[in-house]
Every structure is written in structure tokens, then in C-alpha cells.
Amino acid sequence: MGVDTMMASTSGPVSMGTSIIAVTFDGGVILGADSRTSTGNYVANRVSDKITSLCDNVYTLRSGSAADTQAIASYVQHFIAQHQAEEGDQISVKTAASLVKMMAYNNKDALQAGLIVAGYDKHAGGQVYSISLGGTMTPAPFAMSGSGSTYIYGFCDKHWRDGMTQQQAHDFVCRALRYAMTWDASSGGCIRTVTISASGVKREFLPGSEIPPTYGELGRDRVVA
Template identity: 45%
Template sequence: MESHKDCEINAPHSMGTTIIGVTYNGGVVLGADSRTSTGVYVANRASDKITQLTDNVYLCRSGSAADSQTVSDYVRYFLHQHTIQLGQPATVKVAANLVRLLSYSNKNMLQTGMIIGGWDKYEGGKIFGVPLGGTLLELPFTIGVANSISSLVPTFFASLCGSVTCNEKLVNSLQVHLLAVIICSGSTYLYGFFDQAWKEGMTQEEAEQLVVKAVSLAIARDGASGGVVRTVTINSEGVTRKYYPEDKLPRWHEELEPQNSLLDMLSSSSPEPMVS
């Protein structure tokens, strides 16, 4: 029974996630894994976390799936109205500021971090990060690795409220700050990797390979990330989506090829020795 209790099947869906945005010489590349989790239960192994906002702007979602979907729907609607009124597509910065405004205005309720990337004729390829709280960061590359921690929060507050008197406002406030600290805890190794691997003036192929390699590394190390890798490349020529199944991803040293078991060897007519 304890294992069922820990599974948290009814916990909120989380894009327990690795999302990445990288600029290169001519555009941007966005990448994400595809695992959606509910507590420790994998609810979806092939979700698409890169959402289209306009023809030239896309958004990577992490944290609460419901929150990030709602924010992206509102931003898409406002950008559509903006395009109709001005008669031209919105810039990447306009889209990023709309995401920031919605995130900041609802920072006590939202549990999501997002990356906005795209290309426009005024500033070229741009990447913006909007973490929890609504800060807007323009960077050459942005990383967000969100751990699925919804099952940890009730335990934390149960231990906290055992020693002090907790009201609802205090719990909500502390929960938001706890999430703000933990949601990107898994990105430490990726930031070190990017500090070494990222360089200015990369080609499109180099940027795409970097994103795929980084997401693969996060999948190998982060239990909240998994599935396939999806990328979106945006430049002056348009948008290109790519999909990398698990067998096409880079392999790491601990991911060994499966070997025959002893039972397989005994049942085989010509058993082969096990490889150590």
C-alpha cells in the first residue's frame, strides 16, 4: 500500500522537463524532451512541449502542464489581435513581454517556467527566458530543467506545520518560493556543459547538434526528463521541426547495449558466453 501512496496518481500533471533555447548565426534552435509526469508516474512519454505562438515565434513549456498551456493560449490570442491591429507579425520581444506580463501578474498562482524563441526582420533570432516570478531574461542560450516535485511539497508542509501554526496564505507563499528554488535544480550540469560547448557564430547544424546532445545528457541524468527529443529551428527561411527517437540519440558511457541473460544462454541451442 505504501508504494501506491507514494505514486501520487492524482497529482497535477507536470512537464518535469528539459527545455533549451540556443541562438546561432542566422536564427534560433529550441529543444525539449517529451516526458510528462504525474508525481512519479509517467503520464505521457511523447508530449510536445514546444508550442507555436505565431508563424515566427515558439514557446518551450516547463513546470505545471496546465499553467503553461493556459499561458501559451492567452499569449497566442493576444498576439493574433496584435497582428490584426498593426497589420504585421509581432516581434519576438513583444511575445516575450506578453509572457512576462502574464507570469508576473499571476506569480502567486503559476508554477511554470518558459523559454520564448523566434526570428523577426528587426532583430533576427532571439531567445528569452521567463522563469517563475515573471523575470524576463534575454540570453544567447537558456536552459530550464524542471523536476517533478509536486509529491514532495505536501510532505514538506506536513513537517513544517507540525511545529508552527500555518495559515493558507503562508503555505501558498512558501510553496511558490520552494518551487522557485527547486524547479531548475537539475540544470547545474547542463550549464557547465553549455559554458564549455556553446560558442558565438555557430552554424545551424552545430546548434542543432548541441541542443540534441544537451537534451540527451539531461535525459540520461535527470529522472524527470525522458522520451524523445524534439527541436524547432527558426530563421529567415521559416520553421523546421525535427524529431529524434531514443535509438537516434547520443549514447553515454553507462548506457550499455543489452546482453544475453543466463536464462537466454541456457535455452539457446548454441549458447554464447556472456560479455563482461
């Protein structure tokens, strides 16, 4: 599911897919996502951006109905702007995640939205919160969602390490997404990442042409067309 559904005019259910992941490292968080927006078997957008800023220090990864997740993000952006104006300070990551949870839970019968909220604040450093379709919020050192995540649970359990450096965490995110995009037909395109730390926010983009194949970890020069 991922921002992968603009509902098609069909009478039956529409299959959806996406791959999103967020991890903490020693000093911040990294969010990563593929870029394929699908409507059943049709790829509507190959380079969509599933990483949305809620405010300067908190971002969300969106999976589910594109319209639903975009609506939640827009409302929460408004609530956060009001909160920060009243308090005169940056919002905490937990408070921002709680606002997303409230929107998802209060509208669970009408929305199809699974989100991950991650960010950095001066109180608790880097934090990741997973918010499921029903609106349950779970704090975790790392979280993943979408149809592609089912293929990488074993990889993440094996290779996740607490206290990773920023570069180690970035490599971990990109490698996990690469595997998810390989095995999940509804995930694909390019890889986008956002790193949030005390020094600010850094966005990075890895085009599909530069994502190496995973079959036996071969180099591109050894892959038979």
C-alpha cells in the same frame, strides 16, 4: 518540471521534471525539448510536445504545470493574433516574450510556469528570452530550464560558441538534451527541435530508439544489456 505535471490526487507535493533549451545561431534560433510528462514517479506521457507555437515566427518552451503553461500560451496566442491584425505586420520576438512575461508575473501566486520564448524577426534576428517562475524576463544567447538543466550547465558553458552555424547549434542542442535526459530521471522520451530563421520554421523529431547512450560515449553495439 515540464510539461510534466498533471497534478495527481495526492495530499503531498508532486515532484516534476523536464529539460528544455533554446540557442541562437548565425541566422536564427533552435528550440529543443525532451518529451516526458511526469506526475511524481508516474510517467503520464512519453511523447508530449513541449514546444508551442505562439505565432509563425515565435515559439515557446514550457516547463512547470502543464495546465498553467498551456493556459498562458493560449492567452498569448490570442493577444498576438489581435496585435498582428491591428498592426498588419509580424510581431517582434521581444513583444511576444513581454506578453508571456506579463501573464506569468501578474499571476505569479497562482501559476507554476517557467517558460523560454524564442524566435526570429526582421528587426533583431534570432532572439531568446528566459522567463522564470516569478515572471522575470532575461534576454540571453541561450537559455535552459527544467530539472534536467541542472545537469548540463557545465557542458553548455564549455561548449557554447557565439556565431554557431545552424548545424552546429542543432548538434549542441541535441547533445545537451541527451545528457540531461540521461542523468535526470524525470526527463526522457524523445527529442523534439524547432528551427526558426528567415527562411521559415523547421520541426525535427528524434525518437528515443535513435538517441545514443552517453555512458563513456559508447556505441549501442558496445552497451551491455
